[in-house]
Amino acid sequence: MIPRFRFWPRTLGAQLIVVISLAIFLSNGAVALWFELGAERLNEADLVQRMLERTRDLSSLMTSIPPKARMAAATAMEGRFWRYRVQPTAHDRAPMTSREAKLAARLETLLPPRHAQGPVEVHIHYGKPPGVELPPDMQRPDTMSLIMTVPIVRGSELVATYIRPPGPPWPTEMILAALLSVLITSVAGAYIARNMARPLTKLAEAAAATARGEPAPRVPEVGPDDVRRAAEAFNTMTDQVTRTLESQRHLLSAVGHDLRTPITAMRINIEFVSDPELQERLQKNLEELQVLTEAVLSAARGTGGEPSRQIDLSALVESICADLDDLGEPVDWAGHAAAPLSCRAGEVRRAIRNLVENAVAYGGKAEVSLHDVPGGYEVRVEDRGPGIPPEERQRVFEPFVRLEISRNLETGGTGLGLTLVKAIAEGHGGRIMLEDRDEGHGLRARLFLPRPPANAHS
Template sequence: MTRFLPKSLFGQVMLAIALALFLAQGLSAILLYRAQQQRQEALLINAVAFRLGSTLDDRRQEDRRRHRRRELAIERRMMPPIQPDETRQPGREAMLRNILADHGVTNVNIAVTERHPREDPFILEQLRQRPRLARRSDKWIDTPILVAAIRPQGTASPWAIVRMPIPQGSFWAIGGLLLNTVLLFIILVGGLAIVLRRITRPLAALTQRVDSFAETRALEGQLEPQGPQDMQRLILAHNRLEGRIAALLNEKDVMLGAIGHDLKTPLASLRVRIESVENSVERERMATTIEDITHTLDDILSLARVGRPTDPLEKTELGALTASVVEEYEDMGEPVTLGECERISLPIRATWLRRALRNLISNALRYGADAEISLCREKDEAVICIADHGPGIADADMDAMFQPFQRGDPSRNRGTGGAGLGLTLARAIAEQHGGQLALENRLDADGQICGLVAELRLPIHN
């Protein structure tokens, strides 16, 4: 159900306003219809009371009119006012009794029912005797009538009977309300649409700007303040925030560049000086330590620069790139094998992706003694799998392995695990390409851990 609802702020607000408006107008229509019915009912009963009161007065007069005497004579020959198969209506009888009492008519018997004109003996007799009335009966013969009868209590005088057509519910008022609803909807929703557009348009532009800045971290293309005052203040605050972030990043790059330069120079000098050490064992240890520091420094500087790459994206055949990295390890005699490898072309930064693959393969060799690499397509993703047969990683420690300087071996020796920046750098490179890096333990037939699988997933843009 929720998939059919609008996702944007503009659509959700407009839908909420439309539903609230139609709900309010719907309730108004129901209340109006009920009030109309009650008003018609009151008018009907008042008209019946007036007619009945007039009939009683006419009967007390000696000079009643001739046509009224004929109608009463007809009614005396008819059946009682309420037929055996008809149902009396106590509510209307009570209303009629109260109205007559207000006009001084008391101590009377009252009977009220609803009847179809074609079932009323008096109307049928009138139609038979008055042809002109019968010719005009098509307009009212199918409208139900209210039959009300009254006579003084304790007397055998004939019933005074009044027949009134029951007014049918008119939908003109509801139609007017519906028209009013449509006009109100057009005016209200149209005005709100203009206001919301002034809010959502700069908001959408600001969202695009945030996405752009997250990728490039460049200050070019900052938004000009637009929209309502609150939105303008938000854009100005965001522009200042971008400037501060860019300044901090520039300071970081300058600092890291200085650190790299200041450290690499003395390290190069140390390489030269250790050549004068006569003990070959000590000289080898010193060289290994210097090399370890140099690699760690390269990892730190690469991790710092990964968010701000200088080389552009280039269309690259991912299978060929993966195979070339595997060949590097095969040439060194490392137990690295290439499995299924599909042909997938993607816009990537080849240098950075090679670095990520080397880090993952090196980790697999370091902890699992071998590495199996494969490349396949899963829906709209290219998935590079690096699997080993090592001890795996405990589920509780899986997320921690992506943190800088975290590794399974407590040692920091390059031969047993290095500084713990390989996975961190590989994940940062994957995210730089809009992808992700995930780790999962391999299980054997008995459900025991028999290795680790690193999945590097990159989106395929059609």
Template structure:
């Protein structure tokens, strides 16, 4: 510090003060202990967060796999009491869901199998009817019931079959299906969208897309198939120029054995399980199927969640 003061006699007083800085060792030690304590707390928080996050992450992955219809092993019951109870509840829910699906599948298979015997008996007794016109109508009805029974058995068997999921090129999968159906005489145009890697059950997904294409070809004689990537989904689109579906029946067509074609002819309307099976497969993958007018025709979208 410097000080300069004028004196009355005209002279100047100059003064300088200097003191060396002595560090405060107590402050440095306090700062070091604070930093060390903060580091210890951060490390403890990180370990605690990881301990909580790991079982939650495993539970989230298991829930995602279960929602996509994959075979998921029971989640390890670990972590805090609340997280452990959550894992226990999830494992119980998964067991109940599988048991419900198995019971339903066995019931459908049993019903379809048991119906074969009385239908065969009715068919034999029909041969004793003298009226040929009545006999033909009865035979047609019995054949329709037999076709519905066979379709129910097929549906239950496919529902019971567990196909492993694997990564595939979705564009190549749909493209090869369109080529195969085109070789069978269907008028199908496929719009190639490049390589789209996706994890799915390929056989089941091909069956769902095939049902949509066959539905379009049945009523419109042709179909255009394309793939599109959106923010949250991968869409397989099937467009046709046919008569379409009335708005009030767009959701009803997904009901089992529901047919728009009122003549009940198996040649023109099938048995009414194709769209039900297609939507069931889509939902097993965590997706869905939606219909909308194509003006003219129908715009069908099989939407799958992006992974």
């Protein structure tokens, strides 16, 4: 796995381009270094051989022409990198290094046998060579000169100076070549990354939409084989999940509707029961069954099927509180500015109403407020009741779980209210949390609903 550095790019396309570019740059550097060192050795060996041979040829020419013509011939053969002069034999010689001595020995073996006797010297000099004027572009400390001294006839000698101009340092050439390679490979990498990342981006967007409870969009089954197979697997999975959820929803709905018919028939039959006490017990059992049936139908309609639309969440919560207040329920609404939100309004209304009714039923009073939080809104419903023990706060979201052990519908409900709230919250990409109030008395329910990025506050 590639380590995550501070400035490491986070997208697949950018990471692919960076990795390819670094690989190309490093490989070019290694190859350039290898070939530069090898080419430098070969080029220098060939260049030294040509310099020695040219000096040999010119010294042989000097021995065959009159002394007065030697200086003119030497001047005529000069060039940009070659300088010649004929001078009397010098007796004060600078010592040669081992490398210079080897070059001098090679030059001496190239001279004809009848060549004038005398010392052959070679000196390597950096900077401005003695007695030679250099053009401005060669006046640099790293300019190398090879100064070869060869005897012509007794009492005179030829001094041949070869000026080797410094070329651009090999790292510069390597960097230029690497940058060109990086540019070309980055374009190719961007093309590959685009073809690879686009299906993955679509896959991530589809997965996020599914997590929010929206209808799962089809992911394009394109791209490399691995990515295409992932898209195919995702489409197959979402189809199966959709069919399963629809099947469960239809089953619950069918069971709820089918229960209504015998319940209605039993209500009619109860009227013919002559025992008042038995009739009262049967009527009470039927009412519990009726409440449970309606809860099942409500759960079946809980999430899915309703399209999202833009609403004012503040107005929605205010209307719920107003409705319950008109029914005589003790509900306080703190008020809030307009809160635009795209959601399935019917589901959100059902979830908030369940929370408020729970607060009234178990805490005697509901205090409702709306808050702007990073990424969305938070509906808070607080009460002054006994609360819920921390170890039970996750279990109460499970279907048909009631902390009231009597199983009485009047005191414990059906056990589906918080389950429905949790399903609606997660279907919108949000969450529901239960906690103690700050004062330590009562329970606070916090329903978080995310805003789309376009509506999020900065």
